[in-house]
Amino acid sequence: MFLAIIHMSKIYNELYEKISPGSGNVDKSRMLVNVATFPDSLLHALGAYFRVPKLLEKIPRDIKGIVISGMGGSFIGGLFLQDVLYDTSNLPIFLVRDSILPQFVDSSYLLIAVSYSGNTEETLRVFGEALQRKIPIISVTSGGLLQKYSEKNSVPVVSLPQGFQPRAAFPYMAAALLSITETITGDVGLLKQLSECAENMKATRDEALMKTIEDAKDFFSNIEKGLTPLIYSYRPYISVGYRFKTQLNENAKIHAFYLDLPEANHNEIMGWRQEASDKFFATIIRGSQEQYYMTTRIEFLIKHLEANNIPTINFLPEPRYSGKKICELLDLVFRLDLISVATALKLKTDPTPVDTITKLKKHLEKHIDVEKELFPQERP
Known part of the structure; x- marks a missing residue:
């Protein structure tokens, strides 16, 4: 070592x-x-998500389609999954980059709410709307309000590791979504392919x-x-x-x-x-x-x-x-x-900070209390 x-x-x-x-x-x-260390992260994620099938035991399998809600770096995993399954799966995958859940989505669909921080306003609004409509939900997050209110409402949470910029957590989001999809659809082989690719990439x-x-x-x-x-x-x-x-x-x-x-x-x-x-x-x-x-x-x-x-x-x-x-x-x-x-x-630019996005988030937090608005009855 x-x-x-x-x-x-x-x-x-x-x-x-x-x-x-x-x-x-x-x-x-x-x-x-x-x-x-992208290949290492993929392999680590595969080991971390072996419990996903047990976690999702109560999620229905006879669904019409999967709706994935996410923004920014938390959206890319859904787009990746759509690419993977587009011409091979009979199960439609819809992507929502918005604050509104489409009206056609009802309890016969599955919503996967993806927010690395767990505090993405748009994703929380879609999550809250799905709760009201009694739509089955799986949350993919590292914490925040999404994890808090998922646990309060018995929504299963597939946890992402903390400490990353959202865009840098893509290997974990990709592995999480493939694990969820393989579990829900029974389309075995997705994780095996991912493992073989990651091993090759590492070598x-x-x-x-x-x-x-x-x-x-x-x-x-x-x-x-x-x-x-x-x-x-x-x-x-x-x-x-x-x-x-x-x-x-x-x-x-x-x-x-x-x-x-x-x-x-x-x-x-x-x-x-x-x-x-x-x-x-x-x-x-x-x-x-x-x-x-x-x-x-x-x-x-x-x-x-x-x-x-x-x-x-x-x-x-x-x-x-x-x-x-x-x-x-x-x-x-x-x-x-x-x-x-x-x-x-x-260009002599530090790649990690995203100062303007951080300023925007602080501006939104100052003017919008999303927790009070969406979950008024559940706050202590």
Whole structure:
């Protein structure tokens, strides 16, 4: 164990220097280390959630669909799950990024309320509405009001470890949601795939870390020129593309924008003209699940971008994961998370703090007493 710690410390130091000399001094809360230990977190989460089936014994199995409520970093796990099951499961998965629970959701559906802090106002409102409608609920949280009122109302809680930024807890959220889904649907094999992927990622981590930074040189170069990334992906890589956009926002503190294909080809493509060449660059996330009709569209898009001198970057999962959807998704998230942190360090920005979001939360807390509003009868 001691030798392993020494080895990883050496790798981290080498990685910091490869990104930018002295960048370890910028990363005060060691977000880079959190990203580098992504495979370990996945494996730890798998061990932590072996009790989920017993925890959910009273949750009905004959449901019409799963509704996942979450915001920000707590939303990505639901989008990941939707990507995983989109073309294989007969059970629909609806995502709610709002304060309102859709009217069609009744007691025949299952709500999974995801809030890392447990104090996300929008998610608490959806949770409170679900309680009133007698909808089965599972909460995924590290504490806060969501855990408090889940326990008061006998709602099962799948606990997330404390001490993370919400976005950094993605491995635990992903594992928790796969565990819940496998338990509810009986679709065994999801966790086995996750375990195999995590083991492989851990075994090849050192090489992947260094190679990712090398492969991202063109991306870094465009950022340092002041260009803004417009990111594209398609099903089943929508969660990866959207995650990369939000990671660049929160880690690097820069604007980045995302739209999925083929929708982008029906509108956004019109904005790619010569005048955009000194403002934006395109980043396309691709994988082995790409159908020929999607390839045809992307080939046209790339030619159009090249004709207008728009820089274009492609990111693909490692070839060894080809055909394994969960592995491809996790590999891409792992490496693009690393690129988002490396982008921050190249810009001499500490990736961890999110000061503006913190200010917003304090502003909301000052003007909105969500506990008093939603649970007036249950307060001591």
